[in-house]
Structure formats: structure tokens, C-alpha cells
Amino acid sequence: YLFEVINHDNEFAKDLKHFKSLLSAICEGSPFVNVFCLMHKMDLVEPDQREKLFKNRENELINISKPVKISCFMSSIWDESLYGVWSSIVYRLISNVQILENTLKSFAEEMECDEVILFERTTSLVIAKYLRVPHNDVNRTQKVSRTIKIFKAKLDRNRISHDMFEIRHPR
Known part of the structure; x- marks a missing residue:
């Protein structure tokens, strides 16, 4: 699931509501699903605020996703973070x-x-x-x-x- 970190709080609240409904539907059919959340457009956040914002959003997502375990990543199209994120996701999906x-x-x-x-x-x-x-x-x-x-x-x-x-x- 992709969250744009630059969204205002009310837009993030809508994203969370949509995420919860999708997560609920997915878990009905696949209770042991891997869920990956990208906090996208992190390059638009002031460098000294990125980690704090990411951790706050990640904690919020972890709390609303219980008991499903999720993995959160920071991403941007302007650096190599998307490559790292997709490599991590592929790595976790390989069973052997x-x-x-x-x-x-x-x-x-x-x-x-x-x-x-x-x-x-x-x-x-x-x-x-x-x-x-x-x-x-x-x-x-x-x-x-x-x-x-x-x-x-x-x-x-x-x-x-x-x-x-x-x-x-x-x-």
C-alpha cells in the first residue's frame, strides 16, 4: 500500500480508513499475508523531520494492522530507495x-x-x-x-x- 507522506492529516485519515478496509478484506482470504507499506515522497519532507514522521506513521499503521504484521519503508522516485524497497519485498516473498x-x-x-x-x-x-x-x-x-x-x-x-x-x- 502506498501512502503519500505529504498528504494533510484529513487525507491521511482517509488513506488509513481505506487501508483498514482493504486489510480486512485481504485477511479474510489470506490471514498470513505479507503487507508492505511505502511512505512515498519522503524527499519532500525536511531531512531533519523524515525519521520522526516515518516512525509516527509506521507506529500508527502497525497499531491499526494488528494482528497482521506489516513492513514499512520510506520511498521517493528521486533516489534509489524504491530499488531498495522492491528488492526487500522480492526477498521476503521468496520462500527458499x-x-x-x-x-x-x-x-x-x-x-x-x-x-x-x-x-x-x-x-x-x-x-x-x-x-x-x-x-x-x-x-x-x-x-x-x-x-x-x-x-x-x-x-x-x-x-x-x-x-x-x-x-x-x-x-
Whole structure:
């Protein structure tokens, strides 16, 4: 469910009412549903107020959603937050993600890779990853994904097909 954080209180109240009715209907058919809420247009909130506003709205949503567990995310079209949100949602929807991660770990150790990332083919969202060596850059996977998308677009533009490609970084 998408909430625009810049809405006035009366609009947010309407959104909450609509959210509650949808949640009620969904829970009748799927009591163990995963519910994801995006607090969108966070870029329009003053930087020093974002976390407070997000936490207030998140707490309100958690309270009205009980006993259903929800996951809330901040998002904006002007940064890479939507990529992170969708990757998190996809990750949580994969039932055998632990098997994938264990396989990536085995592969990374066998190949002596510092990092292995499994991307979804079309969107380049992260499905699973394994890091043997931690990285300080929290947006690292988004940057790699963006590089892949640009590379694929250039190949497509030149009508060049590919099955795979590998990115290496010298140590």
C-alpha cells in the first residue's frame, strides 16, 4: 500500500480508513499475508523531520494492522530507495531464499569471490547475495544493478545478445 507522506492529516485519515478496509478484506482470504507499506515522497519532507514522521506513521499503521504484521519503508522516485524497497519485498516473498543464500555462499567460497549477487533477470532487483568481505557502501548493490541495466540497454540498442557477464574489480 502506498501512502503519500505529504498528504494533510484529513487525507491521511482517509488513506488509513481505506487501508483498514482493504486489510480486512485481504485477511479474510489470506490471514498470513505479507503487507508492505511505502511512505512515498519522503524527499519532500525536511531531512531533519523524515525519521520522526516515518516512525509516527509506521507506529500508527502497525497499531491499526494488528494482528497482521506489516513492513514499512520510506520511498521517493528521486533516489534509489524504491530499488531498495522492491528488492526487500522480492526477498521476503521468496520462500527458499535461505537455500539460495547457502548456495551463493558455497559458490563464493569455492570461487574465492568476495561477493556474489543474484539478480532478477528483467528488473535487476537483488534476489539474494552473499558477502565474504563486508563493504561500507550501503548502496553498493543498487550501483551494480544500475551498471548492469546500463550495460544491457547498450547491448540491446546495438542488438547484441548475451547470456551472462562478469564484473571484476582488482584488489
